[in-house]
Amino acid sequence: MSSKLVYIGNLSYSASRSDVTKFFRGYGKISEVMLKSGFGFIEFEDQKDADDAIHDLNGRSLMGERVVIQIAKGTPRGAGGKFITDRSPSRDDKTVYGVSRGGYKVIIKNLSSTYDCHRLKRLMDKCGKINCVMAHHYRKHEAVVEFHKEDDMEYAVKKFDRKEVNGRELKVIREQERYKLSRSPSPSKGNKPRSRSRSRSRSRS
Secondary structure, eight states: OOTTEEEEESOOTTOOHHHHHHHTTTSOOEEEEEEETTEEEEEESSHHHHHHHHHHHTTOEETTEEOEEEEOSEEEETTTTEEEETTSOOTTOSSEEEOOOSOEEEEEESOOTTOOHHHHHHHHGGGSOEEEEEESSSSTTEEEEEESSHHHHHHHHHHHTTOEETTEEOEEEEHHHHHTTTSOSSGGGSOOOOOOOSTTOOOOO
């Protein structure tokens, strides 16, 4: 395991590579960024930069979510930022189905805990082709469903929003609706580079 490799969890599903890179701005040179649905990995060139980022940024807000920043329990391999990690879903994982392909996502709230990713997929299959499903993965009673087509996503919102499923009334919204208020229209309100205030701060050449 490389201590230069940092895990970021509870990540906004709409966070881009640019959003994450800006979040870590001021903490040294980053050699690799890899994002998945709800989490990602950042590899620093310097181990101390990784340590500083973890110390200062863990629990801070990124796009309306309090992210988890810690040393990754895994190792990078190959080109293009492919990683082996104990957080990768297995075939028996009941919280994650499929792989995100940059499709159209809905956020489902107040989902019954009896609905794992497979059962939720069967329910949402009525709306169209699905790329991936994440159920109770980072938050209990919350899920994300990514559709291949935008029309299918829109249909899912119309069909299931405010619908009672297993005794719970679902709240189904488009992903962008959840995060539109967390995005600042002014660059001046974004994360600013943080100064090193720790006792072990070092000068840079």
